Amino acid sequence: MSRMKELAQGDPDTVAGLPGGVKVAFIGAGVMAEAMIAGMLGKGIITPAQVVASHPREDRRQPLSERFNIATVAGNAEAARGADIIFLTIKPQVLDAVMRQLQDVLEPGQVVISVLAGTNFGVLRHGLGHAALVRVMPNTPAQIGEGISVWCCTPEVEPDKRAGIRGMLGALGEEIEVDTEKYVDMATALSGTGPTYVFLMMEALIDAGVHMGFPRRLAEEIVLQTVAGSVAFARDSGKHMAELRNMVTSPGGTSAEAIYQMEKGGLRTVLSKSVYAAYQRTQTLSAQQERTIDRS
Numbered sequence: 001m002s003r004m005k006e007l008a009q010g011d012p013d014t015v016a017g018l019p020g021g022v023k024v025a026f027i028g029a030g031v032m033a034e035a036m037i038a039g040m041l042g043k044g045i046i047t048p049a050q051v052v053a054s055h056p057r058e059d060r061r062q063p064l065s066e067r068f069n070i071a072t073v074a075g076n077a078e079a080a081r082g083a084d085i086i087f088l089t090i091k092p093q094v095l096d097a098v099m100r101q102l103q104d105v106l107e108p109g110q111v112v113i114s115v116l117a118g119t120n121f122g123v124l125r126h127g128l129g130h131a132a133l134v135r136v137m138p139n140t141p142a143q144i145g146e147g148i149s150v151w152c153c154t155p156e157v158e159p160d161k162r163a164g165i166r167g168m169l170g171a172l173g174e175e176i177e178v179d180t181e182k183y184v185d186m187a188t189a190l191s192g193t194g195p196t197y198v199f200l201m202m203e204a205l206i207d208a209g210v211h212m213g214f215p216r217r218l219a220e221e222i223v224l225q226t227v228a229g230s231v232a233f234a235r236d237s238g239k240h241m242a243e244l245r246n247m248v249t250s251p252g253g254t255s256a257e258a259i260y261q262m263e264k265g266g267l268r269t270v271l272s273k274s275v276y277a278a279y280q281r282t283q284t285l286s287a288q289q290e291r292t293i294d295r296s
């Protein structure tokens with residue numbers, strides 16, 4: 001049985017039912033890679049001995065090694081060589097250079113998983129000279145196993161490997177496999193960028209609490225639990241958001257007054273435009289990368 005098949009099916013001899021042999025490389029260990037490493041190690045889905053991360057700066061490699069007890073290397077090709085799964089966690093600006101470093105190292109049995117926003121399969125296939133590819137859009141709550149990853153595979157990723165990847169992404173929170181990469185681009189705007197919208201709103205609510213006279217610490221606690229409780233309640237009830245909102249909106253009451261101001265200020269429109277702007281940005285990045293390919 002292949003190691004990836006074991007990964008998919010589970011092995012009772014190991015923590016979390018996963019084999020000890022699968023090697024996982026992170027190319028460009030920044031914020032997202034750190035969140036994913038923390039999530040996977042935290043759930044025991046992989047052990048530190050299975051992970052290698054590359055980064056050009058020693059002052060980044062050292063704290064990563066210390067925090068996770070993982071191997072870190074300066075060279076991207078060195079990290080990818082011999083790994084079963086290679087996460088591309090770099091920014092698009094260095095993608096071309098990194099793909100050139102990896103193309104001679106990659107072997108058919110390896111799977112490359114890209115988290116890059118707006119980098120489509122065509123660009124990856126062309127730049128890496130490799131067909132077994134996955135695009136995934138995670139988000140930073142992956143760090144505590146509460147993320148959402150929307151992902152899509154090329155047909156060259158075999159079913160047993162696909163199941164193994166599902167297991168890894170599942171360790172980061174929810175995972176949804178989609179059959180077209182356009183949904184990964186949409187998820188980039190909705191969930192990949194999503195924590196930004198939520199944190200900005202929470203920050204604004206905390207500031208509003210302080211404005212009224214709450215000590216900041218109290219305002220933070222109240223807002224955190226209001227958001228956490230509302231999410232749990234929405235999940236549990238299964239009701240439409242408008243219905244939940246109506247439950248706290250009595251005629252002539254405080255919620256009605258607040259809703260009037262939010263609608264007057266265009267909050268709904270601003271949010272919708274923000275998400276759509278993020279989506280358009282993804283499409284622009286994608287088009288720029290395709291033009292670069294056409295010229296090469």
Ligand SMILES: NC(=O)c1ccc[n+]([C@@H]2O[C@H](COP(=O)([O-])OP(=O)(O)OC[C@H]3O[C@@H](n4cnc5c(N)ncnc54)[C@H](OP(=O)(O)O)[C@@H]3O)[C@@H](O)[C@H]2O)c1
Pocket residue numbers: 027028029030031032033054055056057060076089090091092094097098115116117137138139140192193
């Ligand atoms: N952050 C998120 O919430 C999030 C969510 C979903 C998807 N993503 C995607 O994840 C990718 C990484 O984002 P991020 O937020 O983690 O960015 P990041 O923190 O900047 O991580 C990228 C890392 O790559 C390093 N790097 C630069 N040149 C390199 C090279 N030639 N080889 C290897 N590593 C190199 C950077 O080092 P320096 O710091 O020295 O430049 C940086 O530490 C992006 O493509 C983004 O679209 C991010």
